[in-house]
Amino acid sequence: MNESNERYDTDSVREFAVSDPDAGPYALAEGSDGALWFTLVHRGAVARRDPDDGRVTVHPVGDGPTVIAPGPDGALWFTEYRTHRIGRITPDGDYSSFAPLTPEGGPFGITAGPDGAMWFTLSAADRIGRITVEGDVSEYAAPGAFPSAVTAGPDGALWCTLNQGNAVGRLTTDGHGTAYRLPTEGAAPVGIAAGPDGALWFTEIGAGRIGRITVAGDITEYPLTDPGSRPHAVTAGPDGALWFTEWGTGRVGRIAVDGHLGSYALSRTDSEPHGIAVHGGALWCALETGSLARIEVPS
Structure with missing residues (x-):
């Protein structure tokens, strides 16, 4: 079906309805x-938005x-939180x-x-899982709670946020874990991404801050203007900056590697932006109210 009606349009931000408000576009x-x-x-x-005509399937x-994340096998892999499974879907729509x-x-x-496998968190079990493209699963103890x-780090390890441990964790591919408090x-970190500067960047949803951690474990925190903005997901943009969603204020934020901050308002303060990713040279984020937002990267 085609649900790609444009809903909001400014100089930098456009929104496209892709579902009813109860469906919850998430990542x-x-x-x-x-x-x-x-x-x-x-x-x-799981839905697909065509890059040419915007048709949603x-x-x-x-x-x-x-x-959801792209896999090395050309498929999309995703977590199924309520069925406690790992899903896989091909570009043709074949699901397993x-x-x-x-x-x-x-x-x-x-x-x-x-290592050519997919890695996932088991938040309720304090474990980190690994699944090969053939479906073989192994698990390791996470270095902290929840x-x-x-994300994959520049050092060949996996890095994760430990939401209830108030820490960032590092896990080698052979299962050795380290936690950095x-x-x-009460920072309650959620999103994490590898930055263009060789460090990892993460969101502190409980403290309204963006964090940076080097592979040696040195941490810097950058407070946002609104401590109640509840930053959620983060990704590296095509412009050498990090981009993140502000779930609590209905905005998309941008932070340069030197800490300079900016943000873009979405159509509603209660639009609930969650996941964010680069697509077609722009930043796109999922709004739980039923839309996808496209944010133009400044020149």
């Missing part, structure tokens, strides 16, 4: 087919699809899913690792 990623794929967390579906999957070793683990974050987002109590 998104560019696929190997050049299309934008996103999860509909409350509909139990919806594919039913397991309950609670959450974070796999069970982690730990039941009821609450899979949330997922990323392609440096691992959330996960954050300076600010």
Whole structure:
């Protein structure tokens, strides 16, 4: 079906309706087919937005699809938080899913690792999982409580936020974990991404800050203007900056590697932006109110 009606348009931001407000677009990623794929967390579906005509195709999957990431096999991989499985969908729409070793683990974050496998967090079980493109699963203890987002670091390790441990974790591909506690109590980190400066950048949803951690574990925090902005997801942009969603204020933020901050207002303060990704040279974010927003990268 085609649900790509333009809803909001400014000089820098455009929004496109892709679902009803109850479906909950949550996270998104560019696929190997050049299309934008996103999860509909409350509909139990993954959707594809065509890069040419904006047509949206919806594919039913397991309950609670959450974070989605491209895999080394050309498919999209995603977590199914409520069915406690790892999903896989090809650009043609062929869907399959796999069970982690730990039941009821609450899979949330997922990323392609440096070893040709996908890595995911089991937030409710304090574990980190690894799944090969053939579906073979192994698991390791997380270095702290409630691992959330996960990303591959520039050092060949996996880095994750430890939301309830108030720390950032590092896990080698052989399962050795280290935790780096954050300076600010109650920071509750969620999103994390590798930056263009060789460091990892993360969001502190509980403290209204953006954090930076070097591979040696040195941490810097940057307070946002509104401490209640609740920054959620973060990604490296095509302009050498980091971009993030502000779930609490309905804005998309940008931070340069020198700490200079900027932000862009969405159509509503309650639009609930969550996932963010680069697509077609712009930044796109998923709004749980039923739209995708496209933010033009400044020249």
